[in-house]
Amino acid sequence: MSSYDAFLLLSFGGPEKTDDVIPFLENVTRGRNIPRERLAQVGEHYFLFGGVSPINQQCRDLIEAIRADFDANGVELPVYWGNRNWDPYLEETVAQMARDGVRRVVALATSAHSCYSSHRQYIEDIDRARAAVEDAPHIDLIRPYYDHPGFIESFADNTVKALERLPAELRPGARLLYSAHSIPETMAQASGDPRQDYGPTGAYEAQLAEAARLITERVGGGHRYELVYQSRSGPPSQPWLEPDINDRLAELKDEGVEAVVVVPHGFVSDHMEVKYDLDVEALETAGKLGMRLERALCPGTHPAFVAMVRDLVAERSEERPPAGLSRIVRKCHECPPDCCKIR
């Protein structure tokens, strides 16, 4: 790993006290078309948890696990952390790296898929932060990793554990619901490389479908499975990816499904979108319908996920071609400049 001299964890950021909630939401939604009512609702989700988003602590835990894993495997890179929307802001981290004399950085975002919000926006964050800092280091962002064996394995393991929490008689018929963040259809269509054919849906949905297939295969038991979406935002007039998990639960109830395991494979840690939109809201929907719902944990600091980070760093350092389990072939590490850009 000679070509890099630092590792950077790049994340979303979240508030850690009540007073930070509104300024955080203003940061997230600046320049976006989000209705005021939606913002007020989301604010309440954070207030319900005392104004503390779980995401920053999850990043600290992941960094600690990566640090230990690097040390145990002779990877001598210092580990830095910077966020898009909250302290520690990426720009301050880049400034710190410059002061520390760091020249070449390999970065991993806490987001595994291709779309503007999950990948392109992080590249823009890097460009903006570097432009603001004198002598900023060069920063390479690791490619989307939704089909890396470590990502798939950590979700398969956590899904098996969630199935085991269901009463034994409900297990065989349990439907697996793979949940990801809904995004505007325009963002979904624009996701991925415009020169590559991902089928009718765009890269984001195609990647989610592939990962769901791969995880289900490893879970075994012949469970039926499908994709659902959560955390829809934006004005009602704008189409976003569907079905919403809550609507789908009602339909499944009518079809006679008694138990579901929700697998939030669109996320890498159990942050607020998972803790509220699934563990509060979807659980309540299932309860009202008289269905059993168990939620698989996100990778967090799962050993297979932590080992994946080290492998991705090695893959990029050694300029190995991107390797994954998906049928969607990725040709290069760097995205072309028009990847995931909404036109």
Ligand SMILES: CC1=C(CCC(=O)O)c2cc3nc(cc4[nH]c(cc5[nH]c(cc1n2)c(C)c5CCC(=O)O)c(CCC(=O)O)c4C)C(CCC(=O)O)=C3C
């Ligand atoms: C694809 C995707 C991911 C997954 C990939 C990834 O992880 O990056 C993700 C993650 C997250 N989203 C988060 C929070 C929010 N997202 C919002 C708004 C939006 N998300 C979008 C997409 C995504 N979001 C989009 C298209 C919007 C509309 C506005 C815009 O076009 O940008 C809003 C505004 C209010 C609302 O409308 O909900 C909030 C507060 C948090 C932090 C949670 C915590 O605090 O623990 C995390 C990890």
Ligand SMILES: [Fe+2]
């Ligand atoms: Fe979001």
